[in-house]
Amino acid sequence: MIFTPGTTASINLVARSWGDTNLRPGDEILLTEMEHHSNIVPWQQLAERTGAIIRWLGVRDDFQLDIESLDRLLSGRTKLVALTAVSNVLGTINPVREIVDAAHRVGAKVLVDAAQSAPHGKATASDWDADWLVFSGHKMLGPTGIGVLYGKRELLESMPPFLGGGNMIKSVSKQGFVAADLPHRFEAGTGPIVEAIALKPALEYLMRVGxxxxxxxxxxxxxxxxxxxxxxxxxxxxxxxxxxxxxxxxxxxxxxxxxxxxxxxxxxxxxxxxxxxxxxxxxxxxxxxxxxxxxxxxxxxxxxxxxxxxxxxxxxxx
Ligand SMILES: Cc1ncc(COP(=O)(O)O)c(C=O)c1O
CATH class of the missing domain: 3.90.1150.10 (Aspartate Aminotransferase, domain 1)
Incomplete structure (x- = not known):
């Protein structure tokens, strides 16, 4: 769990760090038509930088994802699927596990935008087998300015640091730096201390309500x-x-x-x-x-x- 300023910052971190390192021209990113701009624009920027191609999983007239076209859209070229667990406009609860399993079958990684589902959902990153899962504190009774990037450990360890500065290093010399271990390697600068303290009782309260x-x-x-x-x-x-x-x-x-x-x-x-x-x-x-x-x-x-x-x-x- 890495503290970030929010969902948007978490997604941009993955796009910059993992995306810039792993995507090549012609690789594909699959998004859904019901994504928040925060889960679209960072991938469009990544596609511009790397030559990757964005594909879209449609939304049916009944406001559900067109899951039947998933197999047609996924292939060995798909490197990433990024989808929201719950639409911030439709409220639709998506079949995340089914999509994650299909993506994993072709070797793609999956980022789940849980900004709208974490405040209601009981599914966890491990239930979904998500490679990354992101959310914001302010949508779950917590303060603004703090959010989370959850990632599978081995994946996060393979990703280069995104922001450089204090707090994210083991050592610095004139020749270069050695990055700190997780989670600090992705938490450059002074952290959101007050916000992190305030987030904890908010989450505990939510979990008590159930x-x-x-x-x-x-x-x-x-x-x-x-x-x-x-x-x-x-x-x-x-x-x-x-x-x-x-x-x-x-x-x-x-x-x-x-x-x-x-x-x-x-x-x-x-x-x-x-x-x-x-x-x-x-x-x-x-x-x-x-x-x-x-x-x-x-x-x-x-x-x-x-x-x-x-x-x-x-x-x-x-
Ligand atoms: C589904 C979804 N994703 C991402 C975001 C962006 O969250 P933030 O502005 O906290 O980074 C929102 C916020 O409205 C959202 O509803």
Whole structure:
């Protein structure tokens, strides 16, 4: 476990350190259409530097990954599969283990973006056999500015340090440096001390509440919201049915820009996220520019859902 500033930093670390060392022109990276930009752009930059090619695993009309095309997309040329365990727009929970096993069969490494799943999920990096797994503290009741890069030890040991500086060395001379052992070789500079201390009780608290209870509560709220929104004419929910997702409810109302919904709800005291949610390729896939997203977590209540639904109904009438 290496402390980083967050998911984005963890992915960039792997792209720079492992990617620059291991990828050659013509090698392939497989991403999914439902990735957050943090799990797209670092690989596009890597592809630009190395001549690697990016391939895409599609999302079906039912908002699930097009798992049937996996075998066609994977080959001996595939060096890396990078996928999110849970979509930050659709809430879709992906079959990570199945994809990891298929990737490993062709010799590819797998990076799992657990930014959205760690706050709910009970699966661990070892359940999934992920080569790397990344997440952010601020999505799981912890502070901003800290996240984790988990990696298999032998893989991390084979990777050159990314950032150089204090803390990541055993020794330095005028001729060069000897890198420190794990995890310090990837933790250059003064670490996020305060953030690391604050992350621990947040995670302990989450584990006490328990992932089953968190997911069950979220789903109940999300279903209540979906039912409440069903009377809005033309409203389209972006996401699969509730048993296949977390408590995220993204939606589009034809003819109403998500900014307008967001502003109206904001004035009504309801905070939602609007825009492309750092997932432009996914919005393009469903032929919408932007969407509105309510994200429920275990601290939300039914009356908050009702306030959200009432305000959204009013906004759509307006
Ligand atoms: C699925 C997913 N991946 C990556 C990120 C990026 O996380 P961070 O901004 O903490 O680096 C997010 C944040 O919204 C996310 O939801």
């Amino acid at each position: 992932s089953d209870a968190i997911l069950a509560h979220e789903r109940q709220l999300a279903q209540r919201a979906i039912d409440g929104l069903s009377s809005v004419s033309g409203l389209r929910i972006l996401g699969p049915s509730i048993q296949s997702k977390t408590g995220i409810v993204s939606f589009v109302i034809p003819g109403v820009h998500s900014d307008q919904i967001g502003q109206y709800l904001n004035a009504a005291g309801v905070a939602i996220r609007v825009g492309h949610h750092c997932a432009m390729p996914l919005h393009e896939r469903f032929s919408v520019g932007v969407s509105a997203r309510a994200s429920f977590y275990f601290y939300n209540t039914q009356s908050e859902v009702d306030a959200f639904v009432t305000a959204t109904l009013r906004a759509s009438e307006l």
